[in-house]
Amino acid sequence: MRRVVPLRLSxxxxxxSESAREPGRGPAGRPRTASFSIGYMDPSxxxxxxxxxxxxxxxxxxxxxxxxxxRWGALSELTxxxxxxxxxxxxEAARAEDEPSRSPRRQVGDFFASAMDSQRRDAQxxxxxxxxxxxIAGIASSVSFVDELSRLHDQxxxxxxxxxxxxxxxxxxxxxxYLYQGGLSLPDRDYYLKRSFGPQREAYxxxxxxxxxxLGEKPRSAxxxxxxxxRMETLLARSSRSRTAxxxxxxxxxxYTIEELADRNAEFPWRRYFYKRRAAKIPYLVVxxxxxxxxxxxxxxxxxxxxxxxxxxxxxxxxxxxxxxxSAEDEDFDFFNRRLMGQQQPEPQWKRAxxxxxxAIGEASGRLYVERHFPPQARARMAELVKDLxxxxxxxxxxxxxxxxxxxxLALAKFDRFTTKIGHPETYRxxxxxxxxxDDYFGNVRRASAFEVRRNVARIGGPVDRTEWGMTxxxxxxxxxxxxxxxxxxxxxxxxxxFDIEMDDAVNLGGIGMVIGHEVTHGYDxxxxxxxxxxxxxxxxxxxxxxxxxxxxxxxxxxxxxxxxLPGARVNGMLTRGENIADLGGVRIAYEALRRxxxxxxxPRTRVDGFTPEQRFFLSFAQIWxxxxxxxxxxxxxxxxxxxxxxxxxxxxxxxxPEFWAAFKIPQGSAMRRPQERVVEIW
Numbered sequence: 001m002r003r004v005v006p007l008r009l010s011x012x013x014x015x016x017s018e019s020a021r022e023p024g025r026g027p028a029g030r031p032r033t034a035s036f037s038i039g040y041m042d043p044s045x046x047x048x049x050x051x052x053x054x055x056x057x058x059x060x061x062x063x064x065x066x067x068x069x070x071r072w073g074a075l076s077e078l079t080x081x082x083x084x085x086x087x088x089x090x091x092e093a094a095r096a097e098d099e100p101s102r103s104p105r106r107q108v109g110d111f112f113a114s115a116m117d118s119q120r121r122d123a124q125x126x127x128x129x130x131x132x133x134x135x136i137a138g139i140a141s142s143v144s145f146v147d148e149l150s151r152l153h154d155q156x157x158x159x160x161x162x163x164x165x166x167x168x169x170x171x172x173x174x175x176x177x178y179l180y181q182g183g184l185s186l187p188d189r190d191y192y193l194k195r196s197f198g199p200q201r202e203a204y205x206x207x208x209x210x211x212x213x214x215l216g217e218k219p220r221s222a223x224x225x226x227x228x229x230x231r232m233e234t235l236l237a238r239s240s241r242s243r244t245a246x247x248x249x250x251x252x253x254x255x256y257t258i259e260e261l262a263d264r265n266a267e268f269p270w271r272r273y274f275y276k277r278r279a280a281k282i283p284y285l286v287v288x289x290x291x292x293x294x295x296x297x298x299x300x301x302x303x304x305x306x307x308x309x310x311x312x313x314x315x316x317x318x319x320x321x322x323x324x325x326x327s328a329e330d331e332d333f334d335f336f337n338r339r340l341m342g343q344q345q346p347e348p349q350w351k352r353a354x355x356x357x358x359x360a361i362g363e364a365s366g367r368l369y370v371e372r373h374f375p376p377q378a379r380a381r382m383a384e385l386v387k388d389l390x391x392x393x394x395x396x397x398x399x400x401x402x403x404x405x406x407x408x409x410l411a412l413a414k415f416d417r418f419t420t421k422i423g424h425p426e427t428y429r430x431x432x433x434x435x436x437x438x439d440d441y442f443g444n445v446r447r448a449s450a451f452e453v454r455r456n457v458a459r460i461g462g463p464v465d466r467t468e469w470g471m472t473x474x475x476x477x478x479x480x481x482x483x484x485x486x487x488x489x490x491x492x493x494x495x496x497x498x499f500d501i502e503m504d505d506a507v508n509l510g511g512i513g514m515v516i517g518h519e520v521t522h523g524y525d526x527x528x529x530x531x532x533x534x535x536x537x538x539x540x541x542x543x544x545x546x547x548x549x550x551x552x553x554x555x556x557x558x559x560x561x562x563x564x565x566l567p568g569a570r571v572n573g574m575l576t577r578g579e580n581i582a583d584l585g586g587v588r589i590a591y592e593a594l595r596r597x598x599x600x601x602x603x604p605r606t607r608v609d610g611f612t613p614e615q616r617f618f619l620s621f622a623q624i625w626x627x628x629x630x631x632x633x634x635x636x637x638x639x640x641x642x643x644x645x646x647x648x649x650x651x652x653x654x655x656x657x658p659e660f661w662a663a664f665k666i667p668q669g670s671a672m673r674r675p676q677e678r679v680v681e682i683w
Contacts, residue, residue: 035496036507036620038609048670051660052650055622065628068348070341073627073646074497079476082492086354086474089368102432104364108357111448114441115353121441122325126215128442129320136312142300145308146269150276152316156449158182159315160236160296163277165456167464167483168286169253172535175459177285180252181292183236185229185318187340188639192230192237200340205230207335211317214327228310232299239295243640244574249482249530249537252288261285265293267301282460323356323442342630360448361436362472363429366491369474370424374491382422382494385508386487389516390418392592396683402552407545411524414485414533418523419466421488424473478515480522483535487519497624505603506594506613510620513590521585521683525578526553555680556580559656563648565634571644579643584653585683587621591659614663622650656680 042057053060065072093099093109094116100106126133132152139145152159162182165175184192186204191197205226212222246252258280262270274280287293300308321332330346337343346352357365397403397411434451436444459465466484471477474492481488496503499512522528529549532538541549560580561573573580594617597603605613625646629637634645644652654660655674666673674680 035500036503036511036616036623038611038619040623040626041619047664048666048672050651051618051654051664051672052622052625052647055619055650056626059623059626060628063628065630067344068346070337070343070633071627071629074624075476076627078493078495078497081495082474082476083351083354085373086358086365086369087350089372090354090357090365091350093368104361104367104428104431107361107431107434107436108365108368110436110438111357111361111441111444112353113438114436114444115356116349117439117441118326118349120439121323124442125325126317126328128324129316132316133313136309136316139305139309139312141305142267143269143272145300145305145312146273147276148312150273152312153277154450154453155446156453157315157319159312160300161293165460167535169249169483169531169537170255172483173464175456175462175464177279177282177457177460178288179285179293180288181236181240183296183315184233184240185315186233187636188243189237189240190242190639192234201230203335203339207331207339208314210331211314211321211328214331215313215317225310225314228307229314232303232307232311235299236292236296239289239292241289241292243642244572246288247527247575247578247642249527253537254287254290255284256287256290257284258282261287261293264290265297268293268297278454278457279460320442322352323445340632340636342632356445358472358474360445361431361434362474363425363469364431366424366473367428370491374423374473374494378491378494379422382489383420385513386420386422386516388593388596389513389520389589390415392589392596393517393520393683396589396592400683402545402548404542404545407540407542410532410540414523414531417485417533418520419484419486421469421486423489423491423494425469426467478519480519480528481535482523482528482531485523485531485533485535487516487522489516489519503620504606504608504613504616505597506616507620509590509594509597510617511624513593514586514621514624516586517589517593518582518586520589521582522578524585524683525581526550527578549682552680552682553577553581555678556584556682559674559680560644560648560652563644563652565638565645565647566631569635569638571648572638576642576644579649580652581682583644583649584656584680587653587657588681588683590621591617591657595659612663614659618654618660618663622654625649 037059040056040059042053042061045054045057047054063072069076090108090112093105094113096105096109099109132148135148135151139148149160153163160183162180164178164180166178168174168176186192186200191200191204205223208226208229209219209222212225213219217225241252256264258270258274262268271280274282279285303311317328318332321328323329333343333346337346354365394412394415397408397415400408403411431448431451434448436447464483469488469490470479470481471488471490472492473490475490476492478487478489478493480486494512497511498515499508523531526549529541530537530539532540539546557573557577557580559573560571560576563571565571591614594603594613598605598613603613608616611619627646629645637643637645643649651672655672656679658679660666661673664672668675
């Protein structure tokens with residue numbers, strides 16, 4: 001239940017005209033993130049018929065998706081700028097060879113330098129994974145298969161099923177081990193099962209065969225190996241739950257002891273697996289989808305040892321390819337990025353390197369980012385805005401008409417326990433035990449991954465660290481964590497276009513204010529509402545209030561299910577339900593915060609570039625979701641992404657908002673105004 005969201009700084013500043021503020025190059029050649037701009041608007045479009053086009057039309061016409069991207073938009077621009085800043089930091093760190101060998105700066109620098117040494121990577125070929133390949137070749141029984149499977153899991157390769165450590169959904173004070181469905185290489189089970197994805201399956205078979213040829217197989221043998229991989233992954237896909245079914249936390253929580261799991265799946269050596277994972281003495285574990293593990297266990301029992309070996313070889317090679325020599329990396333990109341996402345060319349090597357370092361030792365690189373690019377006053381200003389938005393939401397909880405007092409009391413008790421994290425951790429993770437070498441990129445990736453796996457396994461059954469972060473400081477994102485009942489805003493997102501200190505309150509509240517409201521609302525969306533004040537999965541709603549909530553949530557599901565970003569391809573209203581609820585709640589809450597500021601005089605009622613504060617609020621909200629997406633990526637996202645496409649993140653909430661209708665004088669019967677009897681309101 002990690003969620004997307006943004007931030008702000010002090011908003012009581014003089015409004016600025018933005019008519020001349022267009023994208024360009026900033027200091028030291030850095031990309032300058034485009035902020036809110038009336039220059040992005042298409043005034044020839046009637047706002048009552050298509051407000052997204054009205055707010056963003058000229059930007060949509062003027063911008064093309066860069067060849068190294070599958071999509072491009074406001075958040076892409078900010079992410080790109082952040083990685084330019086990270087590149088500067090990492091290049092400097094790579095030159096600081098006099099730093100102590102295990103210091104964060106030295107580790108970041110050495111890791112980045114190893115990623116940039118393509119000549120050494122090409123010379124090594126597949127040698128970095130040769131030891132694992134030899135062990136896989138020696139598999140002679142289900143026991144030796146499990147030995148190698150557990151070794152791969154310890155290195156972060158999630159073959160057959162996924163495993164991770166997280167706060168227990170029903171006892172949020174302690175960490176539990178979770179086993180979850182997995183073992184697939186394509187983006188979702190639908191890619192294996194639906195007729196519409198037939199061309200992608202054919203391309204996948206050809207890709208797997210080409211990878212085996214690169215590894216040294218003869219073409220006919222490689223094709224046979226690809227058929228084996230497809231057959232086994234399809235078996236797993238048939239037993240996998242849909243993404244909509246995975247959204248229900250109650251249906252995906254099943255507690256087992258090791259003995260109970262071993263009795264249920266006698267054909268799979270579970271005791272051996274947990275012993276090899278250093279988890280043989282855990283009191284229990286949580287299985288997300290027991291029927292999937294049944295199927296995976298049967299597959300291990302019935303498949304030949306040769307088939308099991310091919311399956312593990314493939315997953316080792318697939319997960320390793322981005323960090324190996326150019327031929328493997330290019331072939332991996334050609335299928336997973338070009339074929340499935342429409343991305344025309346890889347991102348520059350430095351950016352791929354920076355992304356890997358941020359993923360592997362992100363609190364070390366993030367620490368350097370914060371020191372240089374996150375001013376301390378940003379936290380205080382963000383806290384002020386969060387306080388404003390929380391005040392609005394509390395008032396809504398106290399007055400919402402459809403909730404009975406018994407449930408309302410518990411909802412407010414949960415809200416009183418809300419906490420907020422802003423910018424970065426107070427204490428950064430210590431990676432000093434991780435060996436980072438300038439001449440071993442693949443080894444650095446694997447050792448960092450193994451460090452993280454070991455760190456988490458060692459915590460099973462222990463107390464939850466409430467100071468821990470789930471994203472690195474430079475990340476352009478945010479989230480709500482139901483177990484800790486917290487909203488979290490990394491430093492990377494606290495910048496234009498989401499928050500701009502040069503802009504007026506209306507623009508900032510339409511941007512970062514909306515996203516803060518979005519994150520707050522996640523605590524009470526169709527998933528978040530199932531967790532109580534302590535972060536435990538518990539049914540604390542009255543039966544009547546649950547029915548009322550579900551009826552309103554169904555209206556949102558039905559509304560979004562009508563949206564079609566491509567002919568014949570509709571938004572999955574159930575998959576996106578939680579994000580759609582949060583978008584609608586976020587806009588309502590942020591707008592009310594603006595109304596209160598206008599009412600008490602903190603925000604002057606001043607027109608800027610001819611627009612009222614209310615109008616600028618809604619224009620800003622629309623512009624943060626401006627985006628263009630390649631057709632292949634649209635299809636992938638409709639299958640896997642719990643967020644609606646950007647256009648519908650704008651249109652979906654606004655057609656339900658009388659405040660928007662009033663701001664732009666939207667007449668009844670317009671496309672941007674739902675009939676009053678169909679207006680959806682939850683929070």
